[in-house]
Amino acid sequence: MDMKSNHSAPVLTDPAPMNKSRLGIHSSLYSPPGVVFSAGLFLTDDVRSSSWLDAMKSSSPTHRKIAKDSGTELVSTDTDVAYRNWMLKYPSALASFAKITNYAKGKRLALFMDYDGTLSPIVDDPDRAFMSNAMRAAVKNVAQYFPTAIISGRSRDKVYEFVGLTELYYAGSHGMDIMGPARPVSNDHANCIKSTDKQGKEVNLFQPASEFLSMMDEVFKSLVEITKEIKGAKVENNKFCVSVHYRNVDEKCWPTIAQCVQEILKDYPRLRLTHGRKVLEVRPVLDWDKGKAVEFLLESLGGYISGLLYRSLTVLFAGVCQSLPWGRRAKPLDDVLPIYVGDDQTDEDAFKVLLD
Numbered sequence: 001m002d003m004k005s006n007h008s009a010p011v012l013t014d015p016a017p018m019n020k021s022r023l024g025i026h027s028s029l030y031s032p033p034g035v036v037f038s039a040g041l042f043l044t045d046d047v048r049s050s051s052w053l054d055a056m057k058s059s060s061p062t063h064r065k066i067a068k069d070s071g072t073e074l075v076s077t078d079t080d081v082a083y084r085n086w087m088l089k090y091p092s093a094l095a096s097f098a099k100i101t102n103y104a105k106g107k108r109l110a111l112f113m114d115y116d117g118t119l120s121p122i123v124d125d126p127d128r129a130f131m132s133n134a135m136r137a138a139v140k141n142v143a144q145y146f147p148t149a150i151i152s153g154r155s156r157d158k159v160y161e162f163v164g165l166t167e168l169y170y171a172g173s174h175g176m177d178i179m180g181p182a183r184p185v186s187n188d189h190a191n192c193i194k195s196t197d198k199q200g201k202e203v204n205l206f207q208p209a210s211e212f213l214s215m216m217d218e219v220f221k222s223l224v225e226i227t228k229e230i231k232g233a234k235v236e237n238n239k240f241c242v243s244v245h246y247r248n249v250d251e252k253c254w255p256t257i258a259q260c261v262q263e264i265l266k267d268y269p270r271l272r273l274t275h276g277r278k279v280l281e282v283r284p285v286l287d288w289d290k291g292k293a294v295e296f297l298l299e300s301l302g303g304y305i306s307g308l309l310y311r312s313l314t315v316l317f318a319g320v321c322q323s324l325p326w327g328r329r330a331k332p333l334d335d336v337l338p339i340y341v342g343d344d345q346t347d348e349d350a351f352k353v354l355l356d
Helices: 048-057 078-091 096-103 133-143 156-163 210-226 253-264 288-303 346-354
Strands: 106-114 149-150 169-172 175-183 193-195 204-207 233-237 244-247 269-274 279-284 336-341
Touching: 048 253, 096 336, 106 288, 133 149, 133 175, 156 169, 156 175, 169 269, 169 288, 175 288, 204 346, 210 233, 210 244, 210 253, 210 269, 210 279, 244 253, 253 269, 269 346, 288 336, 336 346
Parallel strands: 106 149, 106 336, 149 169
Antiparallel strands: 169 175, 175 204, 193 204, 233 244, 244 279, 269 279
């Protein structure tokens, strides 16, 4: 499939302003050949800033609590009220399913999903974030009718181990490690090469952050060493992203976690720090994220239009699957409806791309 890409080389385009953080470094001192950085490179505030700890505390929203013995909802709290107000602003896809079905008539669908918290529950041990058999069957059924991809902050190999479906496309490390449909390699994607998947099928492998691989390995080893005495801390190597999980760490030790990460990152000005749900994530300073990954995959599939977005923690596509097969008749490439399902802050990058 011929691809007409308009992506430029990945660069950081929206930095925060310079401040006195120990990790705020003027990027002109570190710009390597072929990589362009903005004038001010900001990675994170000093751990003494209350806003930094507030961000850590709020990175995992509290859902409604249900009594285990009776299955009834417990007494409402301020958190419950905030949750209900949030649901009014962002309606559930399940509650708006008729609208989605009507909007999708006559269009070809492409489905993109996050993994943790979307296809699997959020669990204390990230290595045990297994999806249910029912969810796997639902995703497998959807993939029979629509191009379906999972875009996760996990490593691509780890997500594939969890899901185990060969019918899907997979993008790991927040889209920095994509295995997608085979097509001619564009000159705009120098890091896109032809490869084969586990079944021997020809695919394209795109890794825009490939030059950072050895750096990420170094940071992973350093973070494992510096956090090994913090009870409950877990460091996960996600190839082009290193995740420091603090879900099982006593909240009194969260400043220590932040300090440890900053201590390592002060020697790596080309890396940045972002938040997930009770996780700090170290990533390369590149203008590449889940939104860019969605664009890349849609181009690989033949084009895209602005998408209809509903935030939801569960995805069910019974009914639509039977009536809207992909590509049965020749249709314009812009007659495509991409749908993205996710629950975390990094998924906002994909939401923004499809809304624009």
